[in-house]
Amino acid sequence: MDLTLNDEEKEFRNELRxxxxxxxxxxxxxxxxxxxxxxxxxxRAWQRKxxxxxxxAVSWPKEYGGRSATLMQQxxxxxxxxxxxxxxxxxxxxLGLIGPTIIAYGTEAQKKRFIPKIxxxxxxxxxxxxxxxxxxxxxxxxxxxxxxxxxxxxxGQKVWTSFAWVADWCELVVRTDPxxxxxxxxxxxxxxxxxxxxxxxxxxxxxxxxxFNELFFxxxxxxxxxxxxxxxxGWNVAVSTLMFERGSYGARLxxxxxxxIDRLIEISRTRQTxxxxxxxxxxxxxxxxxxxxxxxxxxxxxxxxxxxxTATGVPGPEGSIQKIFWSELNQRLQQIAQELxxxxxxxxxxxxxxxxxxxxxxxxxxxxxxxxxxxxxEVQRNIIGHFVxxxxxxx
Amino acid sequence: xxxxxxxxxxxxKDNARKFFAGExxxxxxxxxxxxxxxxxxxxxxxxxxxxxxxxxxxxxxxGVGLGKVELILLMEEAGWALLPGPLFSTxxxxxxVIDAVAGSEQKKRYLSAICxxxxxxxxxxxxxxxxxxxxxxxxxxxxxxxxxxxxxxTDARVADFMVVVGPDGVFVVDAKAPGIxxxxxxxxxxxxxMYAVGFHNTPGERLANAGGLIRGLDVAATALAAELVGxxxxxxxxxxxxxxxxxxxxxxxxxxxxxxxHCADMYLETESARSAAYYAAWAIENDAPDAAVAVSIxxxxxSDAGRRVxxxxxxVHGGMGFTWENDLHLYYRRAKAAETALGDAAFHxxxxxxxxxxxxxxxxQSAPQASADVTAAS
Numbered sequence: 191m192d193l194t195l196n197d198e199e200k201e202f203r204n205e206l207r208x209x210x211x212x213x214x215x216x217x218x219x220x221x222x223x224x225x226x227x228x229x230x231x232x233x234r235a236w237q238r239k240x241x242x243x244x245x246x247a248v249s250w251p252k253e254y255g256g257r258s259a260t261l262m263q264q265x266x267x268x269x270x271x272x273x274x275x276x277x278x279x280x281x282x283x284x285l286g287l288i289g290p291t292i293i294a295y296g297t298e299a300q301k302k303r304f305i306p307k308i309x310x311x312x313x314x315x316x317x318x319x320x321x322x323x324x325x326x327x328x329x330x331x332x333x334x335x336x337x338x339x340x341x342x343x344x345x346g347q348k349v350w351t352s353f354a355w356v357a358d359w360c361e362l363v364v365r366t367d368p369x370x371x372x373x374x375x376x377x378x379x380x381x382x383x384x385x386x387x388x389x390x391x392x393x394x395x396x397x398x399x400x401x402f403n404e405l406f407f408x409x410x411x412x413x414x415x416x417x418x419x420x421x422x423x424g425w426n427v428a429v430s431t432l433m434f435e436r437g438s439y440g441a442r443l444x445x446x447x448x449x450x451i452d453r454l455i456e457i458s459r460t461r462q463t464x465x466x467x468x469x470x471x472x473x474x475x476x477x478x479x480x481x482x483x484x485x486x487x488x489x490x491x492x493x494x495x496x497x498x499x500t501a502t503g504v505p506g507p508e509g510s511i512q513k514i515f516w517s518e519l520n521q522r523l524q525q526i527a528q529e530l531x532x533x534x535x536x537x538x539x540x541x542x543x544x545x546x547x548x549x550x551x552x553x554x555x556x557x558x559x560x561x562x563x564x565x566x567x568e569v570q571r572n573i574i575g576h577f578v579x580x581x582x583x584x585x
Numbered sequence: 586x587x588x589x590x591x592x593x594x595x596x597x598k599d600n601a602r603k604f605f606a607g608e609x610x611x612x613x614x615x616x617x618x619x620x621x622x623x624x625x626x627x628x629x630x631x632x633x634x635x636x637x638x639x640x641x642x643x644x645x646x647x648g649v650g651l652g653k654v655e656l657i658l659l660m661e662e663a664g665w666a667l668l669p670g671p672l673f674s675t676x677x678x679x680x681x682v683i684d685a686v687a688g689s690e691q692k693k694r695y696l697s698a699i700c701x702x703x704x705x706x707x708x709x710x711x712x713x714x715x716x717x718x719x720x721x722x723x724x725x726x727x728x729x730x731x732x733x734x735x736x737x738x739t740d741a742r743v744a745d746f747m748v749v750v751g752p753d754g755v756f757v758v759d760a761k762a763p764g765i766x767x768x769x770x771x772x773x774x775x776x777x778x779m780y781a782v783g784f785h786n787t788p789g790e791r792l793a794n795a796g797g798l799i800r801g802l803d804v805a806a807t808a809l810a811a812e813l814v815g816x817x818x819x820x821x822x823x824x825x826x827x828x829x830x831x832x833x834x835x836x837x838x839x840x841x842x843x844x845x846x847h848c849a850d851m852y853l854e855t856e857s858a859r860s861a862a863y864y865a866a867w868a869i870e871n872d873a874p875d876a877a878v879a880v881s882i883x884x885x886x887x888s889d890a891g892r893r894v895x896x897x898x899x900x901v902h903g904g905m906g907f908t909w910e911n912d913l914h915l916y917y918r919r920a921k922a923a924e925t926a927l928g929d930a931a932f933h934x935x936x937x938x939x940x941x942x943x944x945x946x947x948x949x950q951s952a953p954q955a956s957a958d959v960t961a962a963s
Contacts, residue, residue, distance in 0.1 A: 191594065191654050192587050193867055199586060262586045455942050469942050472935075479937035483861075483882040490588075490860035497589035511853050568842070574852055575845030579825050582840035 193493070195266070202263045206270050209243050214274045222277070223547065226401075230356055233280035237311040240279065246309045247285050254293055254301065255309045261496035272445035283353060284308040284315035288361045291431045295378075295419035304359070304380070316357035318348040318381070318405055319428065326569045327585075328363075329372045329425060333407060335364040335379060337414070342366070342379060344387075344410040350563070354390045354403035357383050362412075363428050366421055376424035380416040387411075397555045432565065433509065443516050444489040447523060450553075451482050454527055457545070461530060468530055477526050484519050491515060507577035510570035517560035517567065524554045588863070590658070597651075598658040604635060605666035611912055614667050618775040618915070623669035624705070624743040633702025638676055641804075642684060646693055647700035653804060653870040657811035657862055664815025667915055669776040671705045671740035677808035678739070679706035679748045685801030686755045688793030695746065695757060704745040708805070709735035709758075709782050717928040719750055719798055724784065726751035729791060731758060731784040737926075741767050741780035749789060755798055756789030763787060774922035776915065803869055803880040806927040810862040810887035813923050816916045817855040817891055820898040823913060824848060828901055838901070847897040854890035861886045878940050885933035891920035 195203065215236060221229045240246040241255070248267050250256025259267065279285060289308045292300060307313040324331035333346025344364055354360070360381045367375030381388075387410040392400035419427040455478055458468035468474040492512060499506070527550045528535040539548035561567045575581045590598065608631055609617075617623045632638060641656045642648025656677065663672060676699065683695050683706075698704035712735060714721055724733025731749060741747065741760075749756045758765070764785035772779045825848055828839030838844045865883035868876040895917040899906035906913055928936070 191590060191863065191867055193864070193871075195586055458942065475938035475942060476931060476934045478942060479934040480885075482941055483885055483934070483937055486879075486882050487857050487861050487886055490864045491857055493586070494588045494856075494860045494863070497587055501589055508856075511856060514849075514853060515857070568846070571846040571849035572842065574849035575839070575842075579845075579848055579852060581825065581828060581845050581848060582837050584840050584842045584845050 195262075199260075199262055199266060202257075202259070203266050203270060206245065206267060209245065210270060210274050210276065213239055213243065214276050218275065218277045227355075229277075230280060233277055234311040234314075236277045237279040237281060237285075241309045241311070246279065246311075247289060250289065250293065254289075254305050261500055262493075265493070265496065268442040269445060272442070272449075280311045281308055281314050283317050284311075284313070287317060287431050287434045288315045290434050291361065291378075291427060292380075292418065294430055295427050297415075299415070300380070300418065313358040314353060314356050316351050316353045316360050316383070316403075317431070318351055318354075318360045318362035319431075320350045321347060322349055326566055328428070329376065331363060331365060331376070333362070333364045334368070335366050335377065335412070337366075340414050341411040342414065342417075344379070344381070344407045344412055346407050348405040348407075349393065349402075351390075351403045351405050352401060354383070354405055355392065359383060360405070361418070361431065363424050366424075370422070373425045375422055376428070377421050378418040378424040378427040379412045380418055381410065381412050385410050385412070396558060397552055443520075444485065444492065447485045447488070447516075447520065450523055450527075451478070451485055453546070454478060454481075454523075454530060458530060461532075463530065463532070474530065477529065481519075481523050481526050484515075484522070488512075488515050488519060507573050510565070510573045510578075513565060514567050514570045514574075517557075520557045520560050524550070524557045528554055590654075594655060594658060597655055598662060600635075601637075601659050601662035602665065604631075605662055605668055609666055609668055611667075614669055614776060614915070617669040621769075621778075622740070622742045623776055623778055624671060624740070625669075628670065629705070630702060632672060637672060638702050639696075639700030640676065642680060642696045642700050646696040648696065653807065653866040654863065656804070657808055657866040660808040660811040661815040661818075661859075661862075664812035664919075665819045667776055667816065667819070667912075667919060671707065671743055673777070673808065673812065674707035674740040674744070675699055675705045677805050678708035679744075679746075681804035681808070682708055682748050682755065682798065682801035683757070683792065685797035685804070686792045686794050687757075691757070691790070691792055698745070705740065705743050706746050706748065707738055707740045707744045708748045708750070709738045709741070710750040711735065711737045717802075717932055719802075720752065722750050722752045724749075724751050726753055726756065726789070729756075729789060731756060731787045731789045732764075733784055735782045735784070737770065737772075738780045738782045739777050739926075741782050742769070742778065747782070748792075749784070750798065754795045755792045757792060758784070758787055758789040762789075772922065773918040776919060777922060779922075799877075800869075802927060803865075803877065806884040806933075807862060807865045807869060807880050809923050809927055810858065810865065810883040813887040813891040813920060814855065814859045814862050816920055816923075817851070817858060817887075817894040820894050820913060820916050821848070821851045821855050824851065824898040824901050827905070831903075831905075838903075844901055847901050851894045851897050854894055858883075858887045858890045878937055881928075881933035881936045881940070884928060885930045885937065888924040888930040888933070892924055895920050 221232050237246055244257060248257045248259035249264050252258045289305060292304055319328060321331045321333060335342040335344045360383055362379045362381045363376055364379055365375050366377040387408040389406040391404045393402045393404050394400050395402060458474060458478060461468045463471045463474050531545060531550055534545050536551050537544035537548055538551045541548060572584055576583050608628055617625055636649040637659060639648030640651050640659055644650045660677060680699050683692060699706060712723055724731060744760050746760055747758050749758050764787040766783035768781045770779045770781055828844055828848060829837050831838050861883040865879040868879040898913050902911060902913060905911050
């Protein structure tokens with residue numbers, strides 16, 4: 191056990207720091223609160239710049255434009271990005287989930303065709319997985335694709351699709367064989383979002399925004415060369431995308447949470463609870479300390495998982511722990527914010543009396559989704575029960 | 586950066602698992618807990634041979650000279666085995682405090698006796714006010730004579746000397762010194778006996794550097810957190826095995842989600858407590874700037890998680906979990922004792938608050954901006 195950076199990790203950090211010093215934008219603060227539709231070109235340009243420095247996808251293999259970064263180096267990457275408060279990257283799903291899946295399952299032609307434009311943010315990707323009747327039970331999805339000549343004809347509906355409004359391509363899971371058990375008849379298609387027959391509708395959510403979309407497919411033609419992996423092996427391809435989703439996200443979140451608890455501690459010095467400054471109120475002190483501690487435990491769990499994955503070579507089902515931990519902790523953090531702010535906690539963006547421009551009322555509502563998106567807490571606990579503890583399958 | 590165990594650390598842990606399983610299996614735990622002191626001198630001699638009594642103490646005193654990470658791996662396994670007797674009291678309480686507060690001649694005298702297996706010891710700290718703040722000790726200590734009562738002193742009956750915390754210093758007292766009374770307290774944990782120890786004008790030797798007391802207590806608290814982790818792991822292991830075997834409605838109860846989710850939460854809390862304890866040990870060993878916070882996080886988390894894991898384990902066992910025959914309650918009892926010892930969760934949350942809210946750590950000096958990024962990448 192040695193929790194100091196080794197030479198390679200230090201070198202990686204120093205090179206990144208030097209690059210960020212020269213290249214990180216200083217006007218992000220002016221953009222960050224604007225709607226994503228307005229700031230998207232800005233985020234594309236920032237990703238393009240990162241790609242030119244070969245920093246867009248450090249975890250990817252070198253031959254595909256990454257740096258073959260270790261998990262620890264990836265953690266360092268996100269920490270440094272947070273340290274300079276760098277903007278996010280436009281093609282988040284392409285870089286984090288879909289690119290790695292194409293690298294793992296794609297043909298040489300597919301890799302050559304898609305990978306460079308994912309990196310440069312020239313082509314934005316979305317992920318067509320969930321359906322109205324296939325959420326936790328993803329494998330029961332019904333969007334259908336039948337072969338006609340050299341094309342698949344796709345019909346069906348997807349939901350909760352982030353970035354669909356701006357996406358050029360979609361990693362779409364479809365049913366290609368309805369006559370076999372549900373996991374065995376699925377195929378992943380790479381679909382051009384400009385194809386005729388695709389309709390994108392905004393899905394208004396609890397916060398009032400539309401982060402997500404509904405996607406409708408009516409006789410959409412997808413050429414057979416756009417099958418990712420093997421026909422009817424789509425379940426394995428999709429699961430590998432979900433593993434990337436659960437494995438990588440926690441590293442970034444720790445820094446977001448840390449910033450939020452630091453801010454709450456700051457606020458506690460000026461706000462009153464139980465007739466005294468919240469920072470002196472024994473009850474609030476207990477709650478803030480508990481939250482601070484749990485954020486640290488989340489970071490430590492992540493670091494330990496990185497060491498284990500590095501030793502075994504694969505992200506395992508224990509990634510479900512991180513998902514449960516961060517999502518439930520984020521809800522607890524927002525709950526403490528509400529208790530600290532009292533009636534001010536409900537003030538929203540645009541109200542002149544809102545604290546921090548209403549992010550706490552937004553966060554309170556938005557974090558309701560955390561224990562649902564990317565696999566519900568219940569599904570994560572099923573995964574731990576069955577795949578980690580070896581209990582019999584419950585469903 | 587490497588958060589996994591090194592080969593030698595893993596070996597130490599594996600050997601400890603085998604050693605305790607061989608020398609102190611559950612029937613032996615049950616036999617010892619029915620004795621007056623839960624101490625067995627043959628077992629003690631074997632642990633000494635293994636180097637366990639001297640694990641963290643310098644080689645010049647006959648110790649093995651390993652670090653705090655190795656100490657907590659040993660304590661984790663002792664917790665898994667529910668080891669009865671004074672290993673924790675001697676090494677992680679008295680030994681760690683002596684190591685932190687004694688002068689070199691004093692260390693030589695007392696630590697050598699611990700390393701060689703010749704002496705057992707313990708820490709006498711709590712008084713009637715039950716406060717773990719050293720400043721709240723009230724016993725009289727004038728002219729090197731101690732008077733007053735210490736409570737919840739573990740393994741005092743088998744201690745050859747005791748480390749006693751007074752309001753103005755830390756003392757070593759010979760267990761045979763005049764004026765000492767040792768009276769058993771009837772506590773929940775049957776495997777680690779506790780006593781009320783009276784001192785009446787009893788001579789004590791003042792240790793040279795009482796300022797090191799908090800550091801010594803931090804080592805002890807981390808070791809106790811690790812012991813709790815071991816107990817949680819065993820509770821989880823027993824519970825998962827039972828959920829696979831026990832059938833109701835024609836199926837193993839482990840196939841029901843209500844039961845599985847209890848088990849998943851036990852796993853999550855056990856692993857999280859382990860991460861926190863391992864990090865705290867590393868942070869103390871390496872004098873990391875956040876070592877004190879890390880220790881309090883580890884003890885706070887383990888105190889709460891130990892109780893909750895026990896609750897769930899008993900619940901999953903149904904009626905069996907409520908019986909004397911089942912081993913779970915023995916772990917549950919130990920977890921309750923460990924929960925309050927060296928400061929419960931609320932005590933350590935307050936300490937974290939003092940360090941991070943009142944202490945203005947670097948992170949809050951730079952006028953942090955809250956972040957609205959609460960989304961997942963789905």
